Every structure is written in C-alpha cells, then in structure tokens.
Amino acid sequence: MEYIIIAIIAYLIGSINFSILISKKKAGYDIRQKGSGNAGTTNMLRNLGKKYAAITLICDVLKGVVAIGIAIIVGNILGDTNKALLVQIAGVAVVIGHTFPIFFGFKGGKGVATSLGILLMTNWQLGLICLVFALVLMALTRVVSMGSIAAAILYPVLTLFVGGGHYIVESSGLGSGYFIYSVILAVIVIFNHRENIKRILSGTENKISFNK
Numbered sequence: 088m089e090y091i092i093i094a095i096i097a098y099l100i101g102s103i104n105f106s107i108l109i110s111k112k113k114a115g116y117d118i119r120q121k122g123s124g125n126a127g128t129t130n131m132l133r134n135l136g137k138k139y140a141a142i143t144l145i146c147d148v149l150k151g152v153v154a155i156g157i158a159i160i161v162g163n164i165l166g167d168t169n170k171a172l173l174v175q176i177a178g179v180a181v182v183i184g185h186t187f188p189i190f191f192g193f194k195g196g197k198g199v200a201t202s203l204g205i206l207l208m209t210n211w212q213l214g215l216i217c218l219v220f221a222l223v224l225m226a227l228t229r230v231v232s233m234g235s236i237a238a239a240i241l242y243p244v245l246t247l248f249v250g251g252g253h254y255i256v257e258s259s260g261l262g263s264g265y266f267i268y269s270v271i272l273a274v275i276v277i278f279n280h281r282e283n284i285k286r287i288l289s290g291t292e293n294k295i296s297f298n299k
Contacts, residue, residue, distance in 0.1 A: 089161060089165060089168055089173065090173065093157070093161060093173050094177070096154070097157070097177040097180035099184060100153055100181055100184060101154065101180065102184040102187075102191070103190065104126050104185070104190070104195050105142070105143050105146040106118045106128070106147075107191055107195075109135070109139050109143060110135060121134045126194070127143070127196035127197055127199070128140050128144040128147065128199075129232075129295070144200050147196070147200035147204070148201065148203050150185065151182075151200075151208065152205075154177045154204075154205070155178060155209060157177065158176070158177035161173060162174070171264060175265075175268040178205040178268065178272060182205070182272060183275065185198045186198050186275065196279075197280060198275055198276050198279055199238075202272055203218060205272070206242065213245050213249065217245070218238070220241055221234035221235060221237065221238035225295075229294040230294055232283035232284075232287065232292060233292075236284065239277050242269050243269040243270045246266045247266060249265075
C-alpha cells in the first residue's frame with residue numbers, strides 16, 4: 088500500500104506545472120500556446136524572459152527534491168519497507184506527472200529539471216556530473232535539447248560504475264535496481280525529446296542566444 092500511496096503523491100506533485108501557472112498569471116496565456124509548445128524552462132525563457140524561466144527551473148527541480156524527500160521520510164518511518172524501491176517509484180512517478188499532468192490535460196514538460204532534482208537527492212555526485220556535462224554541451228552547441236538528451240544517456244552509464252554504492256540502494260541490497268531505475272528515467276526524458284531529436288538530425292533545431 089505504501090508504494091501505491093508514494094506513487095500517487097509523487098505523480099500529483101509532478102502534475103503541478105509551474106510554467107503553465109506562471110504564464111497564465113503573468114502573461115495571460117498558456118505557455119503551451121507559444122513557441123515550441125512545451126511547458127518548460129526553455130520555452131519560458133524565449134517567451135517570458137530570464138526571471139520567470141529561472142523561477143520555473145527552480146520550482147521544477149524542487150518537485151523532484153520534494154517527491155524523493157517524502158519517499159525517504161516514509162521509508163525511514165516505516166522501517167521495514169524497501170526504501171530504495173520507494174525512492175525509485177517516487178522518482179519515476181514525479182517525472183511521469185510532470186510529463187502527463189492530470190491537472191493540465193496530460194500535456195506537460197519534458198522532465199529534465201525534475202529529473203535533476205531527483206538525481207541531486209538520490210546521488211548528488213552523479214547529479215552534478217550530469218548537470219555540468221549538459222551545461223558544457225549546451226554552451227558548445229547552443230542547443231538546450233542536445234545537452235538534456237546527452238545527460239539523460241550519461242546517467243545510466245555512470246550508474247554502472249557506482250553499482251550498489253548508492254547509499255539508498257545499498258541499504259536495501261537492491262544495487263542492480265538502481266541501473267534499471269536510471270534507464271527508465273533516461274528513456275522517459277529521451278522519449279519526451281523525440282521531436283527535438285528529429286530536428287537535431289535534420290539541422291533545424293532551435294538555438295539559444297547567449298547575447299540575449
């Protein structure tokens with residue numbers, strides 16, 4: 088029962104889409120009606136500017152942090168529950184909620200910022216490595232989606248080197264589960280970028296301007 092409850096809570100947290108709420112409040116329109124149509128930080132940056140893009144980014148990261156935090160707390164309280172599995176369920180559910188939010192017609196964002204929050208909570212070292220890798224690639228290519236997709240691929244690769252050394256996973260003896268969990272998160276993020284991948288391959292993907 089606790090696994091189902093955590094999944095529902097995490098999904099509902101993920102379903103709170105701040106880019107949609109902020110754009111409607113500050114600009115009078117749904118951000119999904121503008122630009123790329125994506126309810127995320129990059130589209131907010133292009134249409135509402137740096138301030139509201141930054142707020143969106145922070146809030147989306149915090150969704151992952153809060154969902155994992157709740158799973159850890161519940162796991163500690165119950166004691167005899169598989170804490171690693173609780174955390175993994177929460178991580179997957181919150182990203183699914185962000186992608187398919189029940190409050191906004193099941194059309195949300197791509198889950199990158201929320202996934203970052205998850206990574207920082209479950210293994211902050213891997214989270215920072217993926218973040219730096221993504222930022223460097225974005226800076227070199229000026230393509231945000233390129234950095235996001237590459238970081239999503241890098242995450243499962245890195246887990247192969249840490250194995251069961253992750254503190255939450257290690258405590259339950261579910262070392263191999265961490266890799267499977269990382270692959271699921273990566274697949275969700277990459278799937279959400281399928282249109283971006285097509286544009287990258289055709290050379291038509293939008294680039295960001297650092298001057299602006």
